[in-house]
Amino acid sequence: MVSNLEEYLEEAEAEYEAEYEEELYIAGKPELKPSRNTGTCILLSVSYSGEAGRALLKLYDLEKRVMHFWYDDTGHRPYCLTDMSVEELKRSKVVSHPGFLGFERVKKFDVLRGREIEMTKIIASDPLAIGGKKGAIRDLLPRAWEADIKYHNCYIFDRQLVPGMLYKVEDGKLVRVDVELSGEEAQEVLKIFEGQEAAKELLKDWLPLFLAPVPDIRRAAIDIEVYSPDPDKLPNPREALYPIIAFALVDSDGRRLVFLLRRDSVETGQSDELSDNIEVRFFYDEYKMLEEIFKLLNEYPVVLTFNGDNFDLNYMLHRALKLGFSRDKIPISMTVGEHPAALLTAAVHVDLYKFFHNRSIQGYAFGSKYRDVTLDAIAEALLSIRKIQLMAPVSQLSYAQLAAYCLRDAEITMQFTKFDDNLVMKLIILFMRISKMSMEDVTRQGISNWIRNMLYFEHRKRNYLIPRKDEIIAVKGQAVTEAKIKGKKYMGAIVLKPPAGVYFDVAVLDFTSLYPSIVKTRNLSYEVINCDHPECRSNVIPSTPHWVCTKRQGLTSILIGMLRDIRALWFKPMSKKVKDQVKKSLYEVVEKSLKVILNASYGVMGSSNFSLYCPPVAESTTAIGRYIITKTIEKAESLGLRVLYGDTDSIFIHNPDESKIGELMKWAEEELKVDLDYDKRYRFVAFSGLKKNYVGVLVNGEVDIKGLVGKKRNTPPFLKEAFLNFVGILSKVDTPEDFEKSKVLLRDLAKKVYDKLRERRYSLDELAFTVMLSKHPSEYAVASQHVKAAKLLMAYKKNVDAGSIIRYVKVKGEPGVKPVQLARIDEVDVDKYVEHMRTTFEQVLTALGLDFDEILGVRSITSFFNR
DNA sequence: ACCTGTGGCGAAACAC
DNA sequence: GTGTTTCGCCAC
Numbered sequence: 001m002v003s004n005l006e007e008y009l010e011e012a013e014a015e016y017e018a019e020y021e022e023e024l025y026i027a028g029k030p031e032l033k034p035s036r037n038t039g040t041c042i043l044l045s046v047s048y049s050g051e052a053g054r055a056l057l058k059l060y061d062l063e064k065r066v067m068h069f070w071y072d073d074t075g076h077r078p079y080c081l082t083d084m085s086v087e088e089l090k091r092s093k094v095v096s097h098p099g100f101l102g103f104e105r106v107k108k109f110d111v112l113r114g115r116e117i118e119m120t121k122i123i124a125s126d127p128l129a130i131g132g133k134k135g136a137i138r139d140l141l142p143r144a145w146e147a148d149i150k151y152h153n154c155y156i157f158d159r160q161l162v163p164g165m166l167y168k169v170e171d172g173k174l175v176r177v178d179v180e181l182s183g184e185e186a187q188e189v190l191k192i193f194e195g196q197e198a199a200k201e202l203l204k205d206w207l208p209l210f211l212a213p214v215p216d217i218r219r220a221a222i223d224i225e226v227y228s229p230d231p232d233k234l235p236n237p238r239e240a241l242y243p244i245i246a247f248a249l250v251d252s253d254g255r256r257l258v259f260l261l262r263r264d265s266v267e268t269g270q271s272d273e274l275s276d277n278i279e280v281r282f283f284y285d286e287y288k289m290l291e292e293i294f295k296l297l298n299e300y301p302v303v304l305t306f307n308g309d310n311f312d313l314n315y316m317l318h319r320a321l322k323l324g325f326s327r328d329k330i331p332i333s334m335t336v337g338e339h340p341a342a343l344l345t346a347a348v349h350v351d352l353y354k355f356f357h358n359r360s361i362q363g364y365a366f367g368s369k370y371r372d373v374t375l376d377a378i379a380e381a382l383l384s385i386r387k388i389q390l391m392a393p394v395s396q397l398s399y400a401q402l403a404a405y406c407l408r409d410a411e412i413t414m415q416f417t418k419f420d421d422n423l424v425m426k427l428i429i430l431f432m433r434i435s436k437m438s439m440e441d442v443t444r445q446g447i448s449n450w451i452r453n454m455l456y457f458e459h460r461k462r463n464y465l466i467p468r469k470d471e472i473i474a475v476k477g478q479a480v481t482e483a484k485i486k487g488k489k490y491m492g493a494i495v496l497k498p499p500a501g502v503y504f505d506v507a508v509l510d511f512t513s514l515y516p517s518i519v520k521t522r523n524l525s526y527e528v529i530n531c532d533h534p535e536c537r538s539n540v541i542p543s544t545p546h547w548v549c550t551k552r553q554g555l556t557s558i559l560i561g562m563l564r565d566i567r568a569l570w571f572k573p574m575s576k577k578v579k580d581q582v583k584k585s586l587y588e589v590v591e592k593s594l595k596v597i598l599n600a601s602y603g604v605m606g607s608s609n610f611s612l613y614c615p616p617v618a619e620s621t622t623a624i625g626r627y628i629i630t631k632t633i634e635k636a637e638s639l640g641l642r643v644l645y646g647d648t649d650s651i652f653i654h655n656p657d658e659s660k661i662g663e664l665m666k667w668a669e670e671e672l673k674v675d676l677d678y679d680k681r682y683r684f685v686a687f688s689g690l691k692k693n694y695v696g697v698l699v700n701g702e703v704d705i706k707g708l709v710g711k712k713r714n715t716p717p718f719l720k721e722a723f724l725n726f727v728g729i730l731s732k733v734d735t736p737e738d739f740e741k742s743k744v745l746l747r748d749l750a751k752k753v754y755d756k757l758r759e760r761r762y763s764l765d766e767l768a769f770t771v772m773l774s775k776h777p778s779e780y781a782v783a784s785q786h787v788k789a790a791k792l793l794m795a796y797k798k799n800v801d802a803g804s805i806i807r808y809v810k811v812k813g814e815p816g817v818k819p820v821q822l823a824r825i826d827e828v829d830v831d832k833y834v835e836h837m838r839t840t841f842e843q844v845l846t847a848l849g850l851d852f853d854e855i856l857g858v859r860s861i862t863s864f865f866n867r
Numbered sequence: 868a869c870c871t872g873t874g875g876c877g878a879a880a881c882a883c
Numbered sequence: 884g885t886g887t888t889t890c891g892c893c894a895c
Contacts, residue, residue: 286871337868360871449872484874486888492873493895514895515872599895610871618872648895650875692875692894707893709877714891771891780881782889816879839877 004400005268008280016233016432035196039063040177042208042215042429044237044301044348045438046072048127052258058348059167060301062215067301067346070174076159077101078127080138081108081119081145081465089120093140099129100137108465111527112475116550117465119145145465160461163213163439164432169613179211186211192569198553199562205461206562209433210571210590213582213753214426219302221414222293224312225406228264231393234799237311240318243286246397246402248410250302252418255279257412258403259289269398280403287323290316297331298346302439306413307353309444313342341444348439350428352416360447364596365427371713372805379412383419387412421585430593434777447600454597455612457773458555467527472614479606479615480545481623489606490619493648494626496633500689503644504736506696509657509664511628512675513564514649515602518624520561521673525554526605526614541620542627548620554611561602567594568675625649628672636664647692650679684733686847695727695844703731710840714831718766719840722753726844739848747855750841754856757833760825767828768807768820775802785810789819796822 041059048055057070082089086103094100104121122137124130130137131146138144161167166177166332168303179186186207193200196492225234235242247259257279274280283289293316305312309678317332331345355361357373370381379385388405390397397405417424435450436457459466479490508730511517518695522541528549540547571594575587604610606618625648633643633652639660645652653661661678668676682704685696693707705711710723729745732738756762771786777800780787791810794800807820811827818827842852 185876335868339868446870449869451871488873490873495894497876510895603873606872607870609869622873650895690876707876707894712877712892774891779892784879784890786891836878 003272005280008117009262009268009282011282039168041068041167041169042167043161043167044217045436045440046161047343047440057161058301060215060217062166065218066357072159077123077125078130079104079121079123080130080141081106082141083117083119083143084141086120089122094122094137097124097129097137097140098126099126101125105324107463109463111459112467112471113463114527119465128371138502145468162209162433162436163442164429165209166215178208178211181207189566191568193562193565196565198558199565202558202562203566204565208565210270210430212433214422214429214586214589216252216422217425218252218300219414219417219425220255220296220300221304221410221417222297222308222312223248223406223409224316225394225402226315227395228393229395231395232799234311235315237314239313240322244289244316244319246406247289248403248406249296250407250410250414252414254721256407256764257281257296258407259283259292260367260399260403261286261289267398269400269402272399274404274407278403278407282399286319287325290320290323290325294320294329294331297344298321300347300550302348302350303344304350304352304417306409306416307351308349309340309342309351309354311493313344313349314340317342340723341440342438347498350439350443352413352443355424356416356445357429358446360596360600361427364599365592373414375409375801377414383412383415385412406746423589426586426589427593431588431596432635435598436595447596448604448607450602451597451601452611455556455559458559462555466780467612469611469613472526472612476526476614476616476624479619479659479723481543481619489608490615490622494624494646495648495691496630496643496646498645498652498687498689498694500687501849502684502686502736502739502847503654506644507653508650508679508681509653509661509676510650510679511668512568513598514625514628514674515621516564517562517596517674518628519557519602520564520623522620522624523548523553523557524617524620525556525558526612526617528552528554528557529614529616529620541623544616544620544623546616546620556601556605556617560598563594563601564598567591567598599821601748628668628674631672632664632668632676635667639664644685645687645694649717652685656681686730686844688843688846690843693732693843695847697731697733698836702733703727708840708843710843714769715773716767716769716836716838718753718757718762719837721766722749722837723844725749726841743848743850746845746850750852750855753837754834757830757837760819760828760830764809764820764823764825764828765807767809767833769809770805770807772805773800773802773806785817788815789817792817792822793819 040062043057044060045058046055047058055072057072059070061068086105089095089103094429101123104123106119106121107116108119110117110826122130124137128136138146138746141554161174162176166172168177169175169728179830181204189207190200190203193203224244227245229242243261245261245263249255249257256277256280261281262282262284299819313332314334317330317334320330321327330584332528333343333345335343336342341351353373356370362368362370362373366382370378376387379387390405394402394405398662428439428443431450432439435442435453437445437450437453456466481491483491513567530546531549533549535550536550537547538548571587571591575584575591577583578587602618602621605612605614605621607613629646629649629651633646636643636651636653641656641660641664642654643651644654668674681699682696683699685694687694688708695706695708698704705727708723709715709721710726726746726749729742729749735744767784773786773790777787777790777794786806786808790800790804790806793806808817809820809823810816810829810832811818811823812829816829838852845852845855
């Protein structure tokens with residue numbers, strides 16, 4: 001129990017008096033020394049030290065639970081490649097560049113053209129001399145291969161290190177600690193790949209990444225609160241005008257600590273608002289408090305924040321500068337750019353806001369459980385806890401309230417990495433191993449960079465010349481199919497139009513990881529598509545002019561194929577089977593992380609930002625996907641199965657005949673080389689007749705709602721709730737007879753909502769549309785409603801920018817909308833809301849063969865005209 | 868510095 | 884008035 005805040009105050013006072021005359025502000029600079037005698041470490045990060053050719057590795061020592069630093073001084077230097085000759089280069093400006101060190105002739109395999117070539121390596125003293133913004137060596141060359149200048153991540157010049165893996169220091173060298181491939185488990189996995197020699201070879205490198213244990217890393221989560229004179233405005237970190245009034249730290253060992261800045265006329269508050277075992281310390285001097293904070297930041301190998309890049313660490317850095325700290329006494333530095341990252345000198349900073357913002361993480365690792373990327377929303381979705389809800393602005397809280405509030409945020413941040421047996425930390429480590437990226441990078445960058453780094457690593461391992469983007473396009477060409485949607489680059493998947501109505505007993509079959517399977521079995525890879533062997537030209541991709549090489553398997557095909565197989569054939573089934581809890585948990589994490597990578601592996605090929613962008617590969621993938629689903633539907637129908645619906649890789653079958661389904665699966669496996677699996681079975685499905693739009697009740701009573709407006713985030717809460725009740729009634733339906741009974745209930749419900757709406761008994765909050773601004777209001781081509789509302793809000797000098805969520809209601813008169821904050825209940829345009837109610841309910845009613853107006857027994861003027 | 872893809876629906880604004 | 888475009892959100 002925090003015995004008494006008053007006591008802590010007195011303590012601080014005594015301390016303050018004692019130190020008053022003393023020399024203040026002792027240096028807080030972290031000591032970074034290369035360590036030679038460490039135990040088993042996990043490699044967390046690689047960065048450049050600034051000295052010529054020296055890279056700094058951050059290693060966390062598992063036994064001593066400390067962080068070590070390792071200077072990589074193997075003599076390797078950063079370089080880039082060119083096909084120019086040494087003589088040519090000697091006459092160029094390159095030799096007079098201050099960072100230039102020398103030339104070396106090297107042989108590389110030109111993977112695009114399938115032959116070995118000789119190139120010149122230009123060696124430099126500093127990666128920035130090659131790839132830096134201005135006047136870099138690369139810019140002096142007409143043709144430079146830039147990929148090999150990367151110094152960050154795992155690849156230090158010529159050495160291949162894998163972040164997230166365990167290393168030992170022996171005789172001044174880093175030696176990887178690996179799981180033995182001769183072990184029983186590894187042997188069993190390798191057996192699965194019997195006959196697939198390329199994949200088996202690859203697996204020898206990859207299997208240790210999946211089987212190596214994931215250590216628990218000591219870490220701290222921090223949060224700060226800043227005084228603000230205007231409660232609506234978050235203080236600007238670059239200006240750092242106001243004092244940091246609270247700091248909280250929660251570490252992985254359970255330590256909980258709060259620093260509070262002593263201010264005039266602040267109430268102490270009730271100590272019992274704080275829970276047990278908390279260290280509280282008051283400071284009279286903000287400078288002193290920052291010094292203590294900086295000391296703490298140097299004590300942990302990993303520091304977690306939520307939005308620390310933008311706010312917490314950024315603010316601390318600028319506040320410290322403002323208070324007179326010299327740069328070398330602040331263990332924080334910001335990278336340059338529009339979205340800067342805050343890096344710590346002696347630790348790895350993980351900004352969980354960035355990690356949770358990653359769409360792949362959101363969708364595939366957490367199944368879209370959270371939608372808004374805010375501390376509160378994610379905490380509620382993943383941990384079932386909330387922030388402390390404040391009644392007053394932070395600046396007006398008592399010490400006890402402030403401490404509790406700040407501490408809760410730090411606690412939530414720590415819990416994000418601890419729940420489900422450290423799931424998030426484990427995922428991060430796995431992603432580091434797969435992408436070969438440092439912890440800082442992997443948590444900040446998107447999936448396309450992960451896949452790029454993964455593939456680059458494999459290229460370097462094989463001494464392949466990594467092609468430039470423009471070379472790939474020049475050799476392999478652009479997309480040729482036409483997209484259904486204007487503005488898209490190529491044709492995508494097939495979606496069937498379902499018949500409107502209710503269908504009992506529906507089986508859903510789907511192809512397991514369809515696109516990765518296609519990439520594997522059809523040998524899709526940028527370097528082997530449209531190859532120059534005349535004899536391969538007949539190996540065409542259906543409905544495209546592209547063909548695929550028959551002589552050589554492409555790198556991405558092997559790699560993606562191997563990852564697909566090992567997930568589908570080992571980690572997924574085994575994660576359900578294994579009894580050992582530690583192993584099970586690792587398997588689940590591996591399975592999840594592979595899913596994330598596999599799901600994105602096709603998309604990046606069609607992304608012009610991706611460095612191995614290859615439109616022919618992307619459109620061939622979808623073309624084969626269309627071919628496969630079309631053929632399967634034809635086969636199903638020829639077997640007498642009734643196909644109701646299908647989307648991309650799924651097929652809905654009415655009144656399925658088990659033996660025929662078995663036959664269909666066998667056929668797909670043999671003829672199309674894809675796994676067709678039983679996904680789920682619906683007691684009934686109600687189709688509205690629209691694509692991507694239906695409700696289904698599974699045999700276990702669970703309800704699936706797909707695409708219906710009642711479910712969408714921008715739908716006002718009163719409709720969402722009504723819709724949920726609506727679906728709740730439906731889910732109780734067991735037989736066709738039950739429908740008749742439920743219709744009465746549905747009618748009552750609709751009527752109730754309608755009356756409540758007409759009588760204006762819903763609150764503004766319940767009526768609010770919630771829409772995100774995808775860009776700044778000034779950048780829109782069209783002034784849609786949420787933009788209009790945002791502009792009104794801006795007039796009241798609220799913080800409004802890209803990413804802000806705007807809540808507005810529809811009102812009578814111009815401009816038709818108002819932000820909830822500024823609206824009154826009597827201005828609401830009820831007719832507009834009735835129309836929304838109509839579309840929401842009609843999607844379900846159509847399926848049931850019911851009519852909205854009939855159910856209500858009323859006809860508004862607008863609905864009359866719509867008939 | 869940041870960035871996986873296409874297909875589809877509904878609402879409203881814009882263009883004619 | 885009508886047809887087209889823009890935007891947000893969702894399915895896969």
